[in-house]
Amino acid sequence: MDASLLTIQPGSAEPIYRQIVEQLRRLIAGGQLGAGDLLPSVREVAAFHAINPMTVSRAYGMAESEGLLARLRGKGMAVAATTRPTQTQAQRLALLEPQLEALSRHARELELPADVVLRRLGRLLEN
Amino acid sequence: MNALLQDAHERFDPPLAARGLGHGYEGATVLRCINLDVAPGSVLGLIGRNGAGKSTLLRALLGLLEPTTGEARVFGTPALAMDDTVRQRIAYVPQQPEALAWLTVEQMFDYLSRFYPSWNHAFASDTLARWQLPENKLLGKLSPGERQRVELVRALSSEPDLLVLDEPAAALDPVARRELLREIALRAGEAGITVLFSTHIVSDLERVASEIAFLHEGRLLLHCPVDDTKERYARLWLPARLASSTPTSTLSRRSHADGSVSVVVERDAHGRWPEAHAQPGVRLDVLGLEDLFVEIAE
Numbered sequence: 001m002d003a004s005l006l007t008i009q010p011g012s013a014e015p016i017y018r019q020i021v022e023q024l025r026r027l028i029a030g031g032q033l034g035a036g037d038l039l040p041s042v043r044e045v046a047a048f049h050a051i052n053p054m055t056v057s058r059a060y061g062m063a064e065s066e067g068l069l070a071r072l073r074g075k076g077m078a079v080a081a082t083t084r085p086t087q088t089q090a091q092r093l094a095l096l097e098p099q100l101e102a103l104s105r106h107a108r109e110l111e112l113p114a115d116v117v118l119r120r121l122g123r124l125l126e127n
Numbered sequence: 128m129n130a131l132l133q134d135a136h137e138r139f140d141p142p143l144a145a146r147g148l149g150h151g152y153e154g155a156t157v158l159r160c161i162n163l164d165v166a167p168g169s170v171l172g173l174i175g176r177n178g179a180g181k182s183t184l185l186r187a188l189l190g191l192l193e194p195t196t197g198e199a200r201v202f203g204t205p206a207l208a209m210d211d212t213v214r215q216r217i218a219y220v221p222q223q224p225e226a227l228a229w230l231t232v233e234q235m236f237d238y239l240s241r242f243y244p245s246w247n248h249a250f251a252s253d254t255l256a257r258w259q260l261p262e263n264k265l266l267g268k269l270s271p272g273e274r275q276r277v278e279l280v281r282a283l284s285s286e287p288d289l290l291v292l293d294e295p296a297a298a299l300d301p302v303a304r305r306e307l308l309r310e311i312a313l314r315a316g317e318a319g320i321t322v323l324f325s326t327h328i329v330s331d332l333e334r335v336a337s338e339i340a341f342l343h344e345g346r347l348l349l350h351c352p353v354d355d356t357k358e359r360y361a362r363l364w365l366p367a368r369l370a371s372s373t374p375t376s377t378l379s380r381r382s383h384a385d386g387s388v389s390v391v392v393e394r395d396a397h398g399r400w401p402e403a404h405a406q407p408g409v410r411l412d413v414l415g416l417e418d419l420f421v422e423i424a425e
Contacts, residue, residue: 010333013413015354046316050308051334052170053316055354111407 001033003040003048016051020059024068025095028079039069039077066091140203142167142289142321143188147197150180150187157183159345160197165323170315172332172353173325174420175342181325182222182293184342188323189219189291201289215243218282219291224274228267232260232277236284243285251284258303272298283310290314292324296331308335329417339416343424349378356416363403364389364410374401379423391422 006023008016027033042060046053060077063069070080107117143165150158157180165171175181186192188199190206199206204213227235232255240246255262258276266274275298282290290311296304312335314320326332332339333353340350351359365373367386377390391414392401404411414422 008334010330011415011417013357013415013418015357016333017354043313043317046312047309049334050305050312052312052337054337105411108405108407109410 001027001037001039003045005032006045006049008049008051016055017059017062020045020056021063021066021068024059024063028068033079035079035081037079038072038075039079041076140200141165142202143323144200145188145197146199148184148187148194148199149196150183150192150194157345158187158194161187161347163188163340163347163350165321167321168315168319169337170311170322170335171324171338171340172336173323173340173342174327174329174332174416175325176327176424179342179424180345181342185219185291185293185323185325186221189217191219211242215285216288217291218285218287218289220275220278220282220293220295222275222293222297223271224278229265231263231265232269233262235266235277236262236281239281239285245286247284247286251280254280254283257306274298276303279307283314288320290320290322290324292322294325294327296326296328304331311335329415329420333416341420341423348423353416356419357413359394360391360414360419361400362389362412362414362418362422363392363401364412365403365406366408369403369406369409372403372406374403379425381422381425389422391419 005027006020008019010016012019014022024033024039039060040048042053042056045051045056060069064071064077067080069077072078103117103121107114141164143163145161145163148158148161148163149156161184173181173184183192187194188206189201190199190209193207201209202213202216204210227238230238236251236255240248240251255277258280260269260273260277260280266277269277275295279292279295279298282292295307299307308331311322311324315322315335315337322335336353338351339353339356341348349356360378363374363377365388367388370382370386370388373380373388373390374392377392379391381389383389392404394400400411403409
């Protein structure tokens, strides 16, 4: 993978380290990155995008702890061999958190009671 | 001083520290009781409106002006009493450099390189060429932008442990600015140098800063890790009918014409937002750095 594959938007309300993790997640989920693919070094990403190397380290560390990436001795970071089965239910649920937060917010703005929204969501999930 | 003691000093003395630092000109207060520690290896971005006191703060931190109250220290030494061993470790680029105007660029570099044991000649000549700076021109004849670029190259060439830049982005086109940011980011991340720079171009800060500080009307309003600005603070908007339940401890408060209120709130020690955010009709918006700054500084 090349550092240019990442897009950094400094002005976004999402911190840069999270932008990197989210993009890795999508690139892996979408198949652009496959198991065993090597990631650019922290320095390469930091230099290409002119961002603080600590931000890149933080993103890689987070992706590693989520099981997206694995550290290969002497080679750096690579896409983990088996991303899906190593994730616990809690980890997979955490992926939904942004959407759930947005849903809750919209529901509050529409002043919809929780039980009504949950009933509808339940039906959607069953189908 | 023996090597062991020197080592201990370098480990424990922050590159920059201020205690109760204050300054004023002709009866007007410019800085009010600034307390600040800049940790080694950090990149601290100082944001403030024009006239907020940014340049004065940088100068006071480096001992270039005498504060009316408090004290600044550089690597543990009082800023007003630094010796050459401390000075060699610092590079400062003011907004409008004026010194040595009668020398050519080449002469200034040749002259200054003798004072710095770790002067990087290769970096100096490469970067002067890349930034299209004429080595044979007199410093006094350069445009203000060229002059500041020369000073930035000079500062980086001395391989400082502490780099202080006052509005460095103003003189650079987007390509050179990106290059400067890259240089700052990599030197801080790899060589562990400490950087303090002031700017009002917020996106530059978001790229390279590890911490940010808001200076407003001579006061430090906020000093925190840059990611905290997006994860720990948010804007809460309450419609007019709920304006009375606005949380009391907020960083800023603005009342709008329709009776609604927006405030900047902070997560508590358990990571929770103030209770009011859960009420129907209330909005909680995470802010980019620029919006957060505008909310607080208006």
